[in-house]
Amino acid sequence: MRFRKLHYFVTVAEELHFGRAAQRLHISQPPLSQQIKSLEEDLDAILFDRTSQRVTLTKAGEALLPQAKSLLQMWQNTQDQVKAVAKGEEGNLSIGFIWATGTPHFSKSIGEFKKKYSKATLNLESMSTVDALQALSLDKIDLAFVFLNPSVDVSLFKQSHYEHQDNLLALPEHHTLARKSRVSLSDLKEESFVMFARASHPSLYDQTMNSLHAANVQPNIVQIAKVTQTTRTLVAAGVGIAIVPESTKYDQREGLVYRPIEGDLPKLEIYMVWKAERETPLMMRFMEHMLRQIKETTN
Structure with a gap:
């Protein structure tokens, strides 16, 4: 040469x-x-x-x-x-993630990865499950963190379980149910609800509504919130109550409290999803890092 x-x-x-x-x-x-x-x-x-x-x-x-x-x-x-x-130490990776993934340990894991691999560029964007899966299909992103359950068709993608979250009830702090340490689904009769948009997470929405109906609760939906920040604001303002993933509890804003829910609600399973043909060493290294970090956090 x-x-x-x-x-x-x-x-x-x-x-x-x-x-x-x-x-x-x-x-x-x-x-x-x-x-x-x-x-x-x-x-x-x-x-x-x-x-x-x-x-x-x-x-x-x-x-x-x-x-x-x-x-x-x-x-x-x-x-x-x-x-x-x-080696997966450099390159670009576009990542879509649902709002429920935005936990302190998720943010910390992202920060640690960027610190360790400073030449890797991570482009992160908050998306709904529907939008993230569509973005993956169109090759607009490389990897997505989404809600998955058996009714969501991901046959075109590879997947890896990331974490499980429980459901919580978000309440105005002076609500009568806030006096309880735990709330059952049957306690939610006659309540006004702030719900997330069905178009964002249709399977999760339908399963949540089915669970409420099975508990003889006919939710009075007074507001549809497209983003979680709006849900929390509306609940804190006393507009209604909301069933939210447990990651929401990390937003300890004034006027808002959270309580565990007893009852048969849909499981909140977050998965990493991607196309096999778009796998890169950087993507694999990133996923290994995130799985290792979540394992250390939950153990």
Whole structure:
């Protein structure tokens, strides 16, 4: 490779002595001289003036030296980058995640990954399950954290379980049910509900409504909230109550309390989902990191 010839040239140029340059390169002097001669033939230019007393750069050699160093550094950088990408230490990864994933341990795990692999770029975007799966299908993102259950069709994707969350009841702090340590589904009769949009998580919405109906609760839905922040704001304002994932409890805003719910509600299972053909070393390293971190957190 010509990069090797350039490396030999730079070494001789720095030493201005073929013997010392050969020692640095761990080769004998004759092959070194042959490589320099071959480079001169490639360039059709004499690079060194050689006498029995000394070796000096010609004008052509002086012109080549900074360019050769730049090319060698560029080649080294390229090799380092390629190796880092192959090891999953560098590259770009686009990630969609549902709002329920936004826990302190999720954020901490992301931060630790970015700190450890500073050359990796993570593009994170909050999405609903429906939007995330569609984005995956259209190759707009590489990986998604979504709610999954048997009724959600993910046959086009690979998947790995990330975490389980329980349901909680979000209440205004002065609500009568806030006096209880635990609330049963049957306690929710005649209550006004703030619900998430069915279009965002249709399977979860339907299962939640079926669970309420099975407990003889006909929820009076007074508000549909498209984002969780709105749900919490409305509940804290006394507009209604809401069934939320336990990750919501990390938002300890004024006027809002959470209580465990007793009853048969849908399981909240969060999965990592991706296309097999879009797997990269960076994606695999990231998923391994996230699974390791969640395991350490829950143990």
